[in-house]
Amino acid sequence: MDKINGIVNKVIEFDDFKDYENQVISFTGYIHRIREMSDFSFVIIRTKRDVIQCIYSKEFSDYTWDERIVENTSVKITGKVVNSKDAQGNDRFEVQIHNIEVLSLPAEQMPIVINKKQLDNVQLSTALDLRPISLRNPKERAVFKVQEGIARGFREFLQKNDFTEIRTPKIVFAGAEGGANIFKLDYFGKPVYLTQSPQFYKQELVGVYERVFEIAPVFRAEHHDTSRHLNEYISMDFEMGFIDSFYDIMNMETGLLKYIFELLNKEYKKELDLLKVQMPTITEIPVIKFMDAKDLIVNKFKKHITDFNDFEPEEEQLLGKWAKDNYNSDFLFVTHYPSKKRPFYAMDDPENPEVTLSFDLLFRGVEITTGGQRIHDYNMQVKKMQDRGMKVEEFETYLMLHKYGAPPHGGLGLGLERLTMNLLGFKNVRYASMFPRDINRVTP
Ligand code: AMO
Numbered sequence: 001m002d003k004i005n006g007i008v009n010k011v012i013e014f015d016d017f018k019d020y021e022n023q024v025i026s027f028t029g030y031i032h033r034i035r036e037m038s039d040f041s042f043v044i045i046r047t048k049r050d051v052i053q054c055i056y057s058k059e060f061s062d063y064t065w066d067e068r069i070v071e072n073t074s075v076k077i078t079g080k081v082v083n084s085k086d087a088q089g090n091d092r093f094e095v096q097i098h099n100i101e102v103l104s105l106p107a108e109q110m111p112i113v114i115n116k117k118q119l120d121n122v123q124l125s126t127a128l129d130l131r132p133i134s135l136r137n138p139k140e141r142a143v144f145k146v147q148e149g150i151a152r153g154f155r156e157f158l159q160k161n162d163f164t165e166i167r168t169p170k171i172v173f174a175g176a177e178g179g180a181n182i183f184k185l186d187y188f189g190k191p192v193y194l195t196q197s198p199q200f201y202k203q204e205l206v207g208v209y210e211r212v213f214e215i216a217p218v219f220r221a222e223h224h225d226t227s228r229h230l231n232e233y234i235s236m237d238f239e240m241g242f243i244d245s246f247y248d249i250m251n252m253e254t255g256l257l258k259y260i261f262e263l264l265n266k267e268y269k270k271e272l273d274l275l276k277v278q279m280p281t282i283t284e285i286p287v288i289k290f291m292d293a294k295d296l297i298v299n300k301f302k303k304h305i306t307d308f309n310d311f312e313p314e315e316e317q318l319l320g321k322w323a324k325d326n327y328n329s330d331f332l333f334v335t336h337y338p339s340k341k342r343p344f345y346a347m348d349d350p351e352n353p354e355v356t357l358s359f360d361l362l363f364r365g366v367e368i369t370t371g372g373q374r375i376h377d378y379n380m381q382v383k384k385m386q387d388r389g390m391k392v393e394e395f396e397t398y399l400m401l402h403k404y405g406a407p408p409h410g411g412l413g414l415g416l417e418r419l420t421m422n423l424l425g426f427k428n429v430r431y432a433s434m435f436p437r438d439i440n441r442v443t444p
Contacts, residue, residue: 014050017093026078033115053094060096074104142271149268153260164209168201181221194219200398202239213238227428232437239411246373280330287333309341320365335359347373371412378402
């Protein structure tokens with residue numbers, strides 16, 4: 001009888017080629033491109049993270065070319081790894097082909113060209129329609145490799161800082177963030193919602209694990225077609241108990257971002273280079289109060305303000321530029337947002353209850369995070385809900401946190417696509433969403 005022992009052979013990656021110089025190896029991938037020269041051919045193989053130059057020539061073996069091979073054929077290449085130094089004398093490895101085993105043939109050729117450095121002349125909507133294949137383009141797939149690195153950095157940093165990873169329901173009994181942008185569902189005859197954020201659950205779990213985090217989809221019924229809103233996005237949330245003030249949250253986020261960028265620089269360099277990313281460096285992040293920021297917008301930038309409780313996108317951009325010009329920082333914390341515009345769980349400033357102990361983080365002039373201290377006192381929370389006309393009895397399970405004792409606590413939500421978009425310099429958040437959901441799109 002066959003038995004399975006769980007031992008999996010390591011696949012040889014391009015980065016390992018230096019250890020196999022002048023040795024014959026086998027590896028698998030796709031035929032990415034074939035370039036025929038006069039007496040040999042370049043056969044470029046696309047592996048899961050690289051494109052590898054292989055050379056087919058009668059000089060290297062007596063293998064005869066299989067005429068069925070076309071672009072996007074899955075193959076197993078066997079060949080000798082050789083070092084062909086580049087013009088600067090840097091190591092550059094290629095493979096002299098000894099054999100190509102055809103593993104699978106495509107039924108048709110693709111409707112778009114994916115084997116150039118980037119998708120040339122392909123509109124965003126076409127690239128999105130064809131996501132399963134447009135992502136095979138090296139630059140397109142690099143975006144989501146970087147995104148993987150961001151989420152990985154978020155998880156690693158928080159784990160190192162004693163946070164517990166949680167998984168909270170996405171079908172919920174009430175919205176946490178208020179407003180009309182909530183999807184309603186029929187749940188066996190009962191009205192329920194798609195979660196706008198894990199807010200209630202992460203707070204409840206502070207009462208259990210003290211420090212918690214989650215990386216998961218959330219849903220917003222945004223009715224407008226904007227360049228920075230999705231109807232489903234990945235929210236990276238954390239929540240921590242026993243804080244001294246909401247500045248603890250901002251400090252944790254600053255450390256977190258430093259960690260993420262260090263990890264990207266270290267382990268995602270090839271993608272950053274391919275995408276020509278300008279990596280931010282963080283030493284300290286400047287902080288400005290909301291009212292002072294509004295003041296700057298009126299008095300320094302001479303802009304007419306229409307909304308006194310929140311920023312217009314253009315105002316955020318001006319603030320981003322101001323932080324860059326004055327502090328050489330790509331980031332800016334804005335604190336003490338007006339209570340009116342913050343959800344019911346936000347803690348008001350005891351010194352001025354018109355504003356909250358909360359913050360947003362702007363990255364290159366776009367909001368990527370909201371966070372702050374939460375109300376932990378039961379009576380204070382109930383009163384704020386009543387003042388807002390909420391039905392307190394509907395939030396009984398959430399309020400168990402407060403009723404049975406909650407420590408001073410706070411946290412934040414960081415939009416993964418927003419961070420990716422601004423890091424990579426995209427003007428539209430859809431470029432940073434693998435399978436975006438917007439008002440006009442639910443496929444693929
Ligand atoms: P907020 O609603 O501000 O706060 O969301 C937090 C962060 O999520 C991102 N974001 C979005 N990204 C893409 N499309 C959208 N429609 C969208 N909406 C929001 C932004 C934003 O900064 N519970 C609080 C967080 C907290 O206080 O812990 C919340 O969800 O990057």
